[in-house]
Each structure stands twice: as C-alpha cells, then as structure tokens.
Amino acid sequence: MNQRVENELRSILNDLEKIGLLENELISDCLKKDGIRIPSLNTRHLTVLLGLLFIGLGYYGFFNAGVLYTEEEKILITRDIPASVGRDNTLYFPAQVQIERDDRYVDRWHWDYGEYGDLNGFIHRFHCDRTVQPLTVTCYRQGEKFKSYNAAIKPLPRSLAFKWSADKSMHYGVLDGESRNHGLWVKFLEDKAIEAELWNNGHQVGLTKLSDSGEWEIQVKVKGFNMPQDPVNAWHKVNDGFFDIEYAKTLMNLEHDTILYASTLGKLIFPHDQSENSRNGNSLKANNISQSNQPATVQVALSSNPWIDWEGKFKEQKRKVVLLQAWYHDDPTYIDGSVPRRGPKIDISSLSNEWVDVFLQNCYRDGRIRMLEYLKLHGYEPIASNGKK
C-alpha cells in the first residue's frame, strides 16, 4: 500500500479528531461496513432475552412467591393477649395465642384464663368463621398447646364442641373419631333450646325444632335414624362416650357475658335435675329471682340444686357484665332496655348494695357522666357511699 495514501489517511483522521470524531470509532465504523466487527449482543436479541427473563420471573412470582406471600406474610401470631372487648361488644377472655389473617383473627387459643376462670388444664381453641355475620366462633378442644400455625389442624377427636354466635345463639354437640360433627347438636337462643340436629360422622341426618306451642317437631330425618322426642333430655345419652364430663363441668363453671355455659350446657348435661326442678316448681324462673328485692346470690345460696346454683349465679354475673359494659362505654342504653339487641332493662336493685356501691364509685372515679345521670334518675346518688338512697 502506498505510504502516501497511508499518511494522508492518518492526516485526515488527525484532522477529524480535532473536530471531535474519534479515530477508534471512525475506523470501527468503516470496518463494520466491510463486515469486520466485535461480536456483541444484538439489541433485538437483548430485548427478547430480557422479555423471557421477565416472563420467567412473573411465572415464579405468580406460582411461588405470590402464594408464599399470601400464606406466610399475612399471618400474624400474637401471644399472651389480655382480656378485651371485641367485635359485637363481646368479652374476649385472655388468650395465650391469637392468630390473625388480614387484620382479623381466625384462631384464639386458651389454656389459662387467669382471674376469669379455671380451665383445669383443658385447651380451648376458638376458631372464627370470617364469612359469617355476626361474629361466629366454634370452640374445639385441642390435645396439645399451640406450637406453630397450621391451618389444617384438627380438633381433638371424640370431644365436646360448641358454636357460639353474637346473635346470642349457641350450639352444643360432639365430634367423632375423625373430628367430624356427630351425634346430637342442640341450639339455644340465649338460654332456651330451640332446635336440634342429628349428625352421623359429618353428615346431618335429622332436624327438629321447638314449635310456638313448646312442642318439639321433627322437620326432617334420614330413614334409619331416630330423632329424639326431647333433644335436651336426650343429648347426654345420645352423645355419651363422645365427651369428657369434666371438660363439660369446667365449661359450666366459666362465667362469660354472652356465652351462657351454665344455663345452656347445664341443661344438657344435667337434664334430670332440671326436669325435677320444673316438676317441683322450684325453678329459678318460678322464683322470679331477677325481680326479687334480695340479692340474687343470697337466694341461690339457699338452693341445694347445682343447676339452679349455676343458673342463678350466671344470671347475676350476666347483669353485672352488662352494667360493666354500660360503664365501659358510658352508655345507659346497655341497661335501660331501649336498644333491644342489648337486652332487657337491668334491675339494679337485684344486685347487692355492696356491689352497686363499688360500681357507683367507679363511675364517679372514671367520669361516666351519662351513667351517673341515669343512676341518679333511678334513685342512686352520683357519689354513692351507701348504695341505694
């Protein structure tokens, strides 16, 4: 090659470099036109590769990461929760474990109620049905204390279970050897049995309801299964061997503002006592204890019948709890009967003067103005030191 050509090209390149065109780039561009180039990723290929990468990541995220997120990230486990007032003004007993999903609890585990009652070593697991309004929970027994979250954990087989709803209904029944509904389930509305279902290893085989005239009427039943004439009396016979009587007694001794263990489960476990009491005209309703001028505890103490004791004690406790709710919210509608769903009017005079004294003092101490006004209207001093005026 002519040296002058080479020199001239060199000179041209130098001059071009002076106006900002780099020699390296110019030579590369020229060689590229002759097909000589450093192999590099084509932009189109790069785009395709990136697209495939994104699609792959998307598939992974959808089928794996997304599932993990919903299953793991939204579960919140809290331990040692103190007592509180929750949804539908429900008293929540202290829980040792609370499991929440999407900021709403699904499970509460209890094995120590502290000052609220003795569980005698039994383990409760309240499972909340999030799809039902109002709040509905089912309480199962569990064999072991909570260890780690398991959505598929089964209740203890052959054990007592109950379903409670904030509409004040309550079902009691038992589970079979595979933790399925079994035997006779009785539904109470407040403390009155109104419906019964017969179950056979997870399948309902009968339904009976209490009519307006007070008679049990069989609605439907599967051939081969006998629906008892009086489900309340038959409950403990039909379900015999499927529940622990000590657990049932433990439940009956618990005091809750809306779960009426004593006057509901008590009727199922000790139906004979109840019927005898009815025959003797010795029932609590017959005594009309709530309208008595004497403190309920005094009359209940006179009874030798355990069922009456439970019922009387429970009703008094229930009145107290409603009063405490009124104090908590500073809202007399809890006790004046003006809001039907909050129950009938509470007769404060049916409670002991000592208890009412303390209650008044607490209202004064905590500035419950509306409650103090209500109490004053009904004959109780705003600052009560001696109970009723």
Place this chain on the structure above:
Amino acid sequence: MGRPKVENKKETKSFRVDPRLWKLVQSEAHSNGKRTTDVINEALARHLGGVIRGKIDVDNDKLVHFLNRLDGVTKELGDMKGAMSEYESKSRKRTT
C-alpha cells in the same frame, strides 16, 4: 552463542483501534495475505466519506474539504474497488 531469538516481537500499530478489533482485522488480513494496516486503509478509503457524512458535527464546508481529500486518496489507490459513488452516502450530497 548469540542473542536469543525474539519470538513475540512487538507489533507497531498504525491506528488507534480497540485491541479486540485489531485482532479481528489481523486475522482477516492474514487470511487474505495482506497487512493489517492495508485492510484498515482500504476500509477507510472506501467508507470514511460515508461515515463522516452521517456525523452532524461536520458542517458542509468541512465535509467538502474532507471528501476532496478522500477523493485524492481514492485516485491515489487507483485500482481500489468501488468508485467514489459507491462509498458516498446518497442521502447527503455535496452542495458546493
């Protein structure tokens, strides 16, 4: 006895080119029995006019100046493949 033979004699590069590109040009030149510098010279003579036409940094006066100089190079090469019309871009014509 004598001086040891230098096996990897250092090659003087006539142009500032990316080392990887230089290697490619070297192998291209070797397969065609040419010098590396000659391959680059030919590529410059054939395409540099077209390349600088596409650069907006070069105004028309300068472009004409460089293209005239490249014409000289092409003539000098004489029998080099491709006439001026082949390597010049059609999209940007000389205006003077």
